[in-house]
Amino acid sequence: MSAQATNNPTSENAGYLRIATEEAWAPIEMLDLYRRMLAKNEGGPGFERLIGHYMTSDAERPRFVRDRLTDLGESRLADMDAVGVDHAVLGLTSPGTQALAPDAAREIATLSNDHLAEACRRYPARFSGLAAVGFEDVPGAVKELERGITDLGLKGLICNSHIRGHYLDEQQFYPILEALEALEVPLYLHPNTPNDIMIGPLAEAGLDGGIYGFAVETGMHLLRIITSGVLDRFPRLKIVVGHLGEGLPFWFYRLDYMHGGQVASKRYEAIKPLQLKVSEYFRRNIWLTSSGMPWAPTIMYTREVVGPDRVMYAMDYPYQYLAEEVRMQDNLPMSSQEKVQFFQDNAIRVFDLDETAISSGRVSRV
Amino acid sequence: MSAQATNNPTSENAGYLRIATEEAWAPIEMLDLYRRMLAKNEGGPGFERLIGHYMTSDAERPRFVRDRLTDLGESRLADMDAVGVDHAVLGLTSPGTQALAPDAAREIATLSNDHLAEACRRYPARFSGLAAVGFEDVPGAVKELERGITDLGLKGLICNSHIRGHYLDEQQFYPILEALEALEVPLYLHPNTPNDIMIGPLAEAGLDGGIYGFAVETGMHLLRIITSGVLDRFPRLKIVVGHLGEGLPFWFYRLDYMHGGQVASKRYEAIKPLQLKVSEYFRRNIWLTSSGMPWAPTIMYTREVVGPDRVMYAMDYPYQYLAEEVRMQDNLPMSSQEKVQFFQDNAIRVFDLDETAISSGRVSRV
Numbered sequence: 001m002s003a004q005a006t007n008n009p010t011s012e013n014a015g016y017l018r019i020a021t022e023e024a025w026a027p028i029e030m031l032d033l034y035r036r037m038l039a040k041n042e043g044g045p046g047f048e049r050l051i052g053h054y055m056t057s058d059a060e061r062p063r064f065v066r067d068r069l070t071d072l073g074e075s076r077l078a079d080m081d082a083v084g085v086d087h088a089v090l091g092l093t094s095p096g097t098q099a100l101a102p103d104a105a106r107e108i109a110t111l112s113n114d115h116l117a118e119a120c121r122r123y124p125a126r127f128s129g130l131a132a133v134g135f136e137d138v139p140g141a142v143k144e145l146e147r148g149i150t151d152l153g154l155k156g157l158i159c160n161s162h163i164r165g166h167y168l169d170e171q172q173f174y175p176i177l178e179a180l181e182a183l184e185v186p187l188y189l190h191p192n193t194p195n196d197i198m199i200g201p202l203a204e205a206g207l208d209g210g211i212y213g214f215a216v217e218t219g220m221h222l223l224r225i226i227t228s229g230v231l232d233r234f235p236r237l238k239i240v241v242g243h244l245g246e247g248l249p250f251w252f253y254r255l256d257y258m259h260g261g262q263v264a265s266k267r268y269e270a271i272k273p274l275q276l277k278v279s280e281y282f283r284r285n286i287w288l289t290s291s292g293m294p295w296a297p298t299i300m301y302t303r304e305v306v307g308p309d310r311v312m313y314a315m316d317y318p319y320q321y322l323a324e325e326v327r328m329q330d331n332l333p334m335s336s337q338e339k340v341q342f343f344q345d346n347a348i349r350v351f352d353l354d355e356t357a358i359s360s361g362r363v364s365r366v
Numbered sequence: 367m368s369a370q371a372t373n374n375p376t377s378e379n380a381g382y383l384r385i386a387t388e389e390a391w392a393p394i395e396m397l398d399l400y401r402r403m404l405a406k407n408e409g410g411p412g413f414e415r416l417i418g419h420y421m422t423s424d425a426e427r428p429r430f431v432r433d434r435l436t437d438l439g440e441s442r443l444a445d446m447d448a449v450g451v452d453h454a455v456l457g458l459t460s461p462g463t464q465a466l467a468p469d470a471a472r473e474i475a476t477l478s479n480d481h482l483a484e485a486c487r488r489y490p491a492r493f494s495g496l497a498a499v500g501f502e503d504v505p506g507a508v509k510e511l512e513r514g515i516t517d518l519g520l521k522g523l524i525c526n527s528h529i530r531g532h533y534l535d536e537q538q539f540y541p542i543l544e545a546l547e548a549l550e551v552p553l554y555l556h557p558n559t560p561n562d563i564m565i566g567p568l569a570e571a572g573l574d575g576g577i578y579g580f581a582v583e584t585g586m587h588l589l590r591i592i593t594s595g596v597l598d599r600f601p602r603l604k605i606v607v608g609h610l611g612e613g614l615p616f617w618f619y620r621l622d623y624m625h626g627g628q629v630a631s632k633r634y635e636a637i638k639p640l641q642l643k644v645s646e647y648f649r650r651n652i653w654l655t656s657s658g659m660p661w662a663p664t665i666m667y668t669r670e671v672v673g674p675d676r677v678m679y680a681m682d683y684p685y686q687y688l689a690e691e692v693r694m695q696d697n698l699p700m701s702s703q704e705k706v707q708f709f710q711d712n713a714i715r716v717f718d719l720d721e722t723a724i725s726s727g728r729v730s731r732v
Contacts (some may be wrong), residue, residue: 227572253657
């Protein structure tokens with residue numbers, strides 16, 4: 001769980017900035033609220049199974065996670081230094097606001113954005129942040145997103161998959177997607193446990209979390225966004241997805257073939273013609289990160305099928321904090337230029353990061 | 367949908383037998399029963415959504431599918447000839463017996479096995495078959511499996527994923543797995559629509575079928591079999607899975623990492639230590655077929671991570687009948703020897719097929 005304390009051997013001479021793009025944080029106020037909800041059995045089975053362990057266990061790993069989630073200062077920076085991560089793009093940890101009633105969601109989003117923006121201002125070389133919103137109050141979400149991007153300098157929007165069982169392809173959420181497109185910032189579609197309808201058969205087998213349920217839930221969410229026509233309606237919407245695309249790149253041929261068949265048969269009411277093939281949206285609207293998937297075969301496969309300008313580095317700190325995983329990705333069978341793209345340039349481009357500030361941070365540490 | 371009528375240009379000179387390993391059939395009696403169930407709204411939403419279209423639509427494709435499903439003679443053989451498929455391993459089409467009440471399931475399994483075995487005896491060069499059973503009557507299933515293999519010469523057992531919401535990792539089914547191990551024949555774990563608990567959010571988006579729901583359902587089923595310890599209990603059990611492993615090979619690193627974490631945390635009651643890593647069972651107990659996934663990048667990736675002796679050809683006739691897909695796989699970037707393995711030898715080995723009979727069939731056709 002915890003990384004080696006030694007400096008990563010390649011951290012100073014790698015030839016690229018290591019920008020980690022799916023890094024989690026949480027305000028203390030949100031964790032306190034989560035604890036109160038757990039005590040009252042509020043939030044549903046997915047919520048309880050996702051965060052109950054981290055909020056209540058006294059074992060080393062959950063204690064480390066809940067300590068580091070709330071830190072936006074020295075401990076986190078020291079951990080980043082220890083494994084050679086130059087810069088972290090921070091998002092509100094799952095489920096974020098998305099297990100909360102609308103009033104609490106709005107309140108947590110606002111204070112999260114304020115805290116996070118303050119840390120980014122304090123450490124511009126080391127941190128960028130994604131805005132949180134309370135999705136169920138759509139006009140409020142649009143306002144808070146605009147404030148987060150325009151006033152606070154945040155770099156995108158975090159969405160921890162389902163919104164108490166609802167999905168972003170529902171028309172009620174279109175104003176949020178419209179605002180993302182207008183602001184030219186990406187949506188980070190992050191995993192959550194499956195919605196409360198679907199979780200049962202996964203939970204009884206212990207498969208509802210990071211091992212499989214996250215992929216089922218988040219892959220379905222991304223596919224719903226595509227097949228519902230959202231990306232035809234908002235053709236400049238940018239979506240970043242972790243875990244190398246939640247498995248969907250494995251399925252490209254079949255997604256295109258089956259979608260074509262579904263359109264032709266008119267058998268499925270919700271399936272309508274799209275302007276592009278399903279897989280083609282991955283080359284126009286979607287970027288993927290390597291969070292939790294530091295393994296060369298899968299990274300190289302995914303780069304092959306979506307293009308090298310679409311895949312970038314992530315760690316998933318503090319949940320998955322391993323020097324070895326940084327090294328595995330340093331050793332990917334790519335040219336030096338391709339590694340710059342993977343660790344640095346793709347992230348700078350899609351999140352519109354301040355390369356000068358980030359570079360100055362690295363220089364000062366060498 | 368229908369293949370070109372011309373002979374596949376490479377069918378005579380390919381240098382290998384094309385053995386297709388996930389080919390569907392259905393006795394007329396089962397389709398009649400399905401129609402009666404549909405008329406009475408029996409069988410549940412997954413059943414209705416999976417086969418309602420094929421049983422009732424007058425469009426060309428569903429008419430072709432239901433006509434060819436029931437044919438174990440000249441039409442099917444002509445279609446195989448037209449695309450250069452030498453031999454088909456036939457299994458009862460999804461959901462087979464698994465949407466039926468126990469008495470009907472037993473009856474359909476018995477008559478299916480008799481019909482199928484008769485066709486295999488009549489065309490030993492062209493057809494092999496998998497036994498069907500009524501899973502819910504476990505002692506009856508064991509007997510019918512033994513009859514199917516020992517008396518009728520069938521080559522394995524078809525399981526169309528969930529058994530009215532139940533999964534093979536449940537201890538009630540252990541006698542069936544024990545019989546498979548003793549008989550040294552494989553289980554073919556074939557897709558079905560998600561169980562009735564999970565199907566809702568997929569169905570409302572039109573994603574419950576081959577485009578995504580099959581993978582969610584069947585990937586979960588396979589993972590349940592592994593993580594429940596079934597393959598430690600039955601270490602010589604052989605499982606064949608379609609669609610290149612229902613997406614799980616994409617997740618190997620993460621499955622191993624997360625499973626290790628789950629075991630260490632003792633956080634999930636159903637997750638216990640296993641003798642091997644999750645991914646290692648794919649190199650000991652599991653074989654994969656290319657049904658519905660004829661695309662070179664995914665086939666080559668999967669071969670890389672499970673080994674070339676684990677991946678073999680399938681077509682999914684009559685659902686996916688395309689000469690182009692045969693050609694795509696003829697053109698895979700493999701050596702001639704590797705193609706023999708992919709199209710021919712892996713299937714012969716795992717299903718214990720009669721190579722002499724199959725070869726004689728080819729010779730007589732040239």
